[in-house]
Amino acid sequence: MALLELQNITAGYDKNIILKDFSLQVERGEFVSLLGSSGCGKTTTLRLIAGFSEPMEGKMLFDGRDYTHVPLHKRNFGFVFQSYALFPHMTVFDNVAFGLKMRKVDRQTIEKEVMHILEVVDLRGFENRLPREMSGGQRQRVALARALVIKPDLLLFDEPLSNLDAKLRVKMRVEIRRLQQELGFTAIYVTHDQEECFAISDKVAIMNGGVIEQMGTPSDIYNNPQTEFIARFVGFENFFELTRTGEGRFKTEAGQEVAVTRDRVGERFKGCIRPEDVLIAPAGENVPGGIPGEVMVSTFLGRHNQLNVRTPIGEFVVSTDEHHAFGIGSAVTLSMMSNKVNLID
Amino acid sequence: MRKKSRIWLLLVLPGVFFVVFFMLIPLFSLCFGSFYGEAGFTLSNYFKLFGDRYFQQVFVRSLRLSLLSTAVCAVLGFPTAYYISKYSRHKGMMMAFAVFPMFTSPVIRSFSWMVILGKKGIVNSFLVSIGLFAKPQSLLYNEFSMTVGFVQLFLPQMILSLIGVMDNIPDDLTLAAGNLGATKLRSFFHVIFPLSISGLVTGSVLVFTGCMTAYTTPQLLGGTDTRVLSTMIYQYAMSLRDWTQASVVAVVMIVVTMAVSSAFNSLSRRINPMA
Numbered sequence: 001m002a003l004l005e006l007q008n009i010t011a012g013y014d015k016n017i018i019l020k021d022f023s024l025q026v027e028r029g030e031f032v033s034l035l036g037s038s039g040c041g042k043t044t045t046l047r048l049i050a051g052f053s054e055p056m057e058g059k060m061l062f063d064g065r066d067y068t069h070v071p072l073h074k075r076n077f078g079f080v081f082q083s084y085a086l087f088p089h090m091t092v093f094d095n096v097a098f099g100l101k102m103r104k105v106d107r108q109t110i111e112k113e114v115m116h117i118l119e120v121v122d123l124r125g126f127e128n129r130l131p132r133e134m135s136g137g138q139r140q141r142v143a144l145a146r147a148l149v150i151k152p153d154l155l156l157f158d159e160p161l162s163n164l165d166a167k168l169r170v171k172m173r174v175e176i177r178r179l180q181q182e183l184g185f186t187a188i189y190v191t192h193d194q195e196e197c198f199a200i201s202d203k204v205a206i207m208n209g210g211v212i213e214q215m216g217t218p219s220d221i222y223n224n225p226q227t228e229f230i231a232r233f234v235g236f237e238n239f240f241e242l243t244r245t246g247e248g249r250f251k252t253e254a255g256q257e258v259a260v261t262r263d264r265v266g267e268r269f270k271g272c273i274r275p276e277d278v279l280i281a282p283a284g285e286n287v288p289g290g291i292p293g294e295v296m297v298s299t300f301l302g303r304h305n306q307l308n309v310r311t312p313i314g315e316f317v318v319s320t321d322e323h324h325a326f327g328i329g330s331a332v333t334l335s336m337m338s339n340k341v342n343l344i345d
Numbered sequence: 346m347r348k349k350s351r352i353w354l355l356l357v358l359p360g361v362f363f364v365v366f367f368m369l370i371p372l373f374s375l376c377f378g379s380f381y382g383e384a385g386f387t388l389s390n391y392f393k394l395f396g397d398r399y400f401q402q403v404f405v406r407s408l409r410l411s412l413l414s415t416a417v418c419a420v421l422g423f424p425t426a427y428y429i430s431k432y433s434r435h436k437g438m439m440m441a442f443a444v445f446p447m448f449t450s451p452v453i454r455s456f457s458w459m460v461i462l463g464k465k466g467i468v469n470s471f472l473v474s475i476g477l478f479a480k481p482q483s484l485l486y487n488e489f490s491m492t493v494g495f496v497q498l499f500l501p502q503m504i505l506s507l508i509g510v511m512d513n514i515p516d517d518l519t520l521a522a523g524n525l526g527a528t529k530l531r532s533f534f535h536v537i538f539p540l541s542i543s544g545l546v547t548g549s550v551l552v553f554t555g556c557m558t559a560y561t562t563p564q565l566l567g568g569t570d571t572r573v574l575s576t577m578i579y580q581y582a583m584s585l586r587d588w589t590q591a592s593v594v595a596v597v598m599i600v601v602t603m604a605v606s607s608a609f610n611s612l613s614r615r616i617n618p619m620a
Contacts, residue, residue: 050524051523051524052520052523071523072523072524073523073525073526073528074526075524076526077524079520079521081517081521083515083517085517085520085521087521087522087535087536088540089539089540089617098522098525098535099525099526102522102525102526102527102531103526150525150526
């Protein structure tokens with residue numbers, strides 16, 4: 001049975017519905033990310049789980065118990081805020097000790113636990129500082145320690161790294177992943193950063209317009225997106241119609257045969273491929289399954305050139321290492337690398 | 346850079362001129378006068394004043410009334426400000442209501458209180474009609490009516506200072522406290538209250554200073570038996586023509602006000618090192 005289960009949740013403010021008939025399951029020990037652009041409902045979902053707001057409809061089960069109306073201070077969930085939300089008038093020690101104090105843990109144990117967790121997040125020696133005397137990365141770790149020290153049944157992260165610079169972000173996400181594997185907590189992590197979420201999670205749920213479009217392992221989502229929205233999100237830029245010709249084989253509207261990564265039940269699909277998986281050659285060369293085209297735009301992107309090519313089955317975006325080989329207006333032949341075409345709905 | 350800073354100096358000049366000539370110099374001459382006797386510098390004016398039973402009474406009454414009014418304003422203002430800042434849906438309107446009394450002159454307000462608290466006023470009629478008292482009580486021209494007047498006069502300042510500070514407390518902090526296991530009450534005492542202290546202190550200083558120096562309200566709502574420092578100064582200066590004694594009382598008033606204000610400040614720093 002899933003540790004956390006959201007069943008048919010509807011949530012929002014007044015007439016502004018953000019989640020509609022939303023469901024989610026999280027297994028014990030899993031690190032699940034909610035990925036999506038701003039306004040997709042990911043933070044609303046997280047705040048709902050934390051108990052900051054209640055759903056208008058639907059149920060939330062935790063460990064088999066109905067948690068829908070359990071007040072937030074009675075849920076033993078840690079929450080790491082985007083703003084860190086450290087208490088500015090308390091020292092690092094008091095910030096971290098707060099949750100234990102609320103649980104009426106005795107003084108000696110508090111002292112021991114706080115010092116231990118500060119050791120874990122590498123902040124020993126900082127216990128008497130005030131939050132304003134620390135850097136962003138250090139505050140982030142205080143926030144993490146404060147959430148970890150209560151030994152939460154579930155740890156919730158709301159874009160915890162978005163206020164850090166790029167280098168620190170990478171360092172911290174490795175750190176969070178390490179802690180999660182070491183301590184084995186169950187976590188739900190909200191982010192809009194695709195790389196971050198793929199690097200850190202066991203499972204990714206991609207949200208769009210208040211629903212989960214697809215949930216799966218990072219590699220699953222990266223290689224086999226199921227909708228055009230997700231395909232675009234993970235870097236597919238070329239979309240075209242396909243009709244089945246055999247098992248795992250399809251043909252385009254112009255008749256070229258292609259092999260797909262993963263076959264699905266059905267006759268007609270939309271196919272998609274990444275720019276780097278499309279090969280380009282000068283027109284006239286004999287390429288099996290080649291699509292004739294004309295270069296419209298050439299954009300220099302440093303490591304490679306991006307070409308926009310007009311073909312009978314639509315415009316293709318292609319990337320090539322050969323910077324000067326294809327000028328604007330030149331006739332070319334495109335071919336799709338075998339097993340790189342993905343089927344979407 | 347140097348040239349620029351001189352231009353800035355020029356801009357500051359009119360303000361500085363005003364403060365120096367119309368406040369600092371009169372203040373110093375007032376202060377100087379209070380130490381001046383027939384034989385030059387002397388403290389005898391102060392000894393004389395503090396030895397006076399009547400002055401002692403007025404002095405203590407002034408302090409007591411101001412502190413009491415400040416406390417009442419804090420107790421009434423804190424929940425009001427908290428509600429307006431964190432829960433009210435019509436914040437602008439609520440703020441306008443809270444500040445509304447500031448738009449009427451203290452004279453008019455004092456007269457209104459005379460009508461309300463008078464022997465035939467609504468409070469007395471009510472108390473008699475429910476049988477609590479057989480005869481109308483004297484609610485006017487005593488410390489009670491003065492406190493009521495002070496509280497109504499200065500409550501908006503307390504509320505405004507508190508709202509200003511509470512608005513700057515992120516909602517995430519109370520959510521974080523709740524998430525860490527604090528009930529609403531505990532998160533109020535551990536988070537909201539200590540973080541509001543600076544507003545409470547600013548408000549208290551404003552209210553206290555206001556009460557100590559207010560003249561119209563104690564003059565109209567207080568009787569001849571309930572003089573305070575400000576009305577006493579008027580009495581010395583205008584009725585008794587004793588300007589030296591008036592300035593001595595004025596200096597005492599300034600010193601006490603400043604001392605109590607800084608006491609408020611240091612108290613707040615002990616509760617919240619940030620403030």
